[in-house]
Amino acid sequence: MKHNKFVQMSVVFVLSALSALSALCAVSADAAISPLAGLVIMLDPGHGGEDSGAVGSGGLKEATVNLRVARYLRQLLTADGATILMTREQDETVSLQKRVDMAKQRKPDLFVSIHHNASLGKTKTNRGEIYFNALDDGLPLQLANEMSRELGNSRLASGSFVIPGGYFVLRNNSVPALLTEASYISMPENEKALSTGRALTKEALVFRQAIRKVFDHPTMRVEIISKNPAPTSSPFFNLIISADRPIAKADIAFEDGQSVPLGFNKLPSIGSVYNLFNMKPLQAGEHFLRMTFHGGDGSISTQRKMTVQVHLPISEAVLLPIASYIPEGFNGIFPVRLLLKDENGNVNQQALPFQIEWDSKNVNGKTRSDGQALAEIELDGTERGSIELKATVDGHQAASTRIAIRHPNKAFILGRVSTNLTMEGLEKTRIRYGSDRLAITGPGGYFFCELPNIFRNLDIMIQPPAGYAAERRRIRTEGKMVSTPEIVLAPVAPELLGKKIAILADRSQDDWIRPMIRLFMQGGARIIRLRTPPGKESLPSSHTKDESPSELKGPAAGAIAEANRQSDLDLLLSIKRDDVSAVTFRHYYKSPKGIALGKAIASFLDHARLQPRAVVTEGSDYELGHTGATALIVALPRHTPPNITASVADALYKVLTMKPARSTSAK
Numbered sequence: 001m002k003h004n005k006f007v008q009m010s011v012v013f014v015l016s017a018l019s020a021l022s023a024l025c026a027v028s029a030d031a032a033i034s035p036l037a038g039l040v041i042m043l044d045p046g047h048g049g050e051d052s053g054a055v056g057s058g059g060l061k062e063a064t065v066n067l068r069v070a071r072y073l074r075q076l077l078t079a080d081g082a083t084i085l086m087t088r089e090q091d092e093t094v095s096l097q098k099r100v101d102m103a104k105q106r107k108p109d110l111f112v113s114i115h116h117n118a119s120l121g122k123t124k125t126n127r128g129e130i131y132f133n134a135l136d137d138g139l140p141l142q143l144a145n146e147m148s149r150e151l152g153n154s155r156l157a158s159g160s161f162v163i164p165g166g167y168f169v170l171r172n173n174s175v176p177a178l179l180t181e182a183s184y185i186s187m188p189e190n191e192k193a194l195s196t197g198r199a200l201t202k203e204a205l206v207f208r209q210a211i212r213k214v215f216d217h218p219t220m221r222v223e224i225i226s227k228n229p230a231p232t233s234s235p236f237f238n239l240i241i242s243a244d245r246p247i248a249k250a251d252i253a254f255e256d257g258q259s260v261p262l263g264f265n266k267l268p269s270i271g272s273v274y275n276l277f278n279m280k281p282l283q284a285g286e287h288f289l290r291m292t293f294h295g296g297d298g299s300i301s302t303q304r305k306m307t308v309q310v311h312l313p314i315s316e317a318v319l320l321p322i323a324s325y326i327p328e329g330f331n332g333i334f335p336v337r338l339l340l341k342d343e344n345g346n347v348n349q350q351a352l353p354f355q356i357e358w359d360s361k362n363v364n365g366k367t368r369s370d371g372q373a374l375a376e377i378e379l380d381g382t383e384r385g386s387i388e389l390k391a392t393v394d395g396h397q398a399a400s401t402r403i404a405i406r407h408p409n410k411a412f413i414l415g416r417v418s419t420n421l422t423m424e425g426l427e428k429t430r431i432r433y434g435s436d437r438l439a440i441t442g443p444g445g446y447f448f449c450e451l452p453n454i455f456r457n458l459d460i461m462i463q464p465p466a467g468y469a470a471e472r473r474r475i476r477t478e479g480k481m482v483s484t485p486e487i488v489l490a491p492v493a494p495e496l497l498g499k500k501i502a503i504l505a506d507r508s509q510d511d512w513i514r515p516m517i518r519l520f521m522q523g524g525a526r527i528i529r530l531r532t533p534p535g536k537e538s539l540p541s542s543h544t545k546d547e548s549p550s551e552l553k554g555p556a557a558g559a560i561a562e563a564n565r566q567s568d569l570d571l572l573l574s575i576k577r578d579d580v581s582a583v584t585f586r587h588y589y590k591s592p593k594g595i596a597l598g599k600a601i602a603s604f605l606d607h608a609r610l611q612p613r614a615v616v617t618e619g620s621d622y623e624l625g626h627t628g629a630t631a632l633i634v635a636l637p638r639h640t641p642p643n644i645t646a647s648v649a650d651a652l653y654k655v656l657t658m659k660p661a662r663s664t665s666a667k
């Protein structure tokens, strides 16, 4: 919002008191007929060109309807004084990425993607759905509520829902974004209505009315008077925030969910200036704040994001040689860990440049954001007595240590564990050796073992972090006093490693899902368990004229909202029992990944001779097409014997650990 209505209104008041001068009357007239002056809105008619979107049984294309509504809406909003940008002007193919890029480039105040719904099953109610970017519950949620209310009050739909959406154009958008599905094109009687100009102008009027209402309380303009990221050299930060009107409520939270309490005070200055601070110390490192402000006049700010960088003074750095001494004549890399500490002796989580010097050599690097680094000290075997290491961190002398060089009187084993995927060192691997000895790999994957006698062979037990299997290895020392074994591990399931998978299922399925989840986690997957109470997966009643608008409630909706608030979810598996006669995989009709996944799992079950054969089909389940991630429904008949669930679990695991075919998401 670029104009300030209050200023204009007060101008008008003073002028009418002075009684009209014609030039000044133009100002008042302008304010009345241009309620959206200064506002830039990008309209995004969904689909187009090669992608017709949903097609009604009478042949009406969603892409056409979307564009027509967008054109009407453009006309209306332009008349209201707004500047309208369009992601497409005609029946042309525009990729989702391109649409998002346009918004990034032009930075509109608002992005509205216009779609019309379709259902494969019989839809009883022609409900409207307004999606807002699930990662931004500021302005997008407020406008979604308003649009949903207007839509519910119109005859275009029999009710309307507000849904936290995970669609590509929403979650990847840098500006406040919504996606509308005002009604169903797949319902024949509604398709008829949508083919007339009347319903489409009505729809445009509904959206315009909602936009007017929200921007009638102009967006609150908020300025954070600090550069972003905001640096602080103490565990406390202090941000000065100035708004163009009094702030009645501030929604501020850390993105990682940490519960350091925050304070928000008005400063005794002219205007609305506030002070945001933390009341308990923050750890060193980066902290991400998400904030939305509400004015007492109903206005709301756009969502603001801020990074606070806590740089605590490096009171101390610690140099930790991996082995306690250097064997005489050692020729190669001797690893040393560098650890930053704050004045309380805690790890000082900061990425800072460092230099370590010894003799007349040196090595440079940067600590990781966790305040640690590995320094590889190169030795040529000519060093005698001891070497002194001096560490400089961020230009300041921070630590020094002396490492003795001596003849080993025990077997000296300086090993390294790495992964064949990246050849990088694998940290936090536990190495058990001897009868009860333990070494743990640090940065770079290095570990050190010392044994009283010299062995030809040393059996060690390797317990790597999740994603890699525990195994026994034999280290051959060839009877030498010093050895530097390299242990390369292969991940259990490279395709699962690091993947974030949400599993939606009720507790009644735990008996067979739990072991499967354990297997996924051993494969290195990150699992998010979403639950629905048993037997309650239907949609709740919609919001109609009498009800106040709210987020779509209900178990599945709550779970999807949670899934959509994850910023990096790869897959959503919704596992349920319903009235199917065979194991059924349902996918969103436009999701190539979902289709491929369903087919691959079914083909595994075919090979396992599952009876009756597994079925892959398009689904109309709420979870499909409403998430940012690929979603697949795994539906089992109500009474499924354990041997079948075991086969399904097995097939799911096998397919998810296979290398998938690459494709892009549909919406």
Ligand SMILES: [Zn+2]
Pocket (backbone or CB within 6 Å): 046, 047, 053, 054, 062, 115, 116
């Ligand atoms: Zn669509």
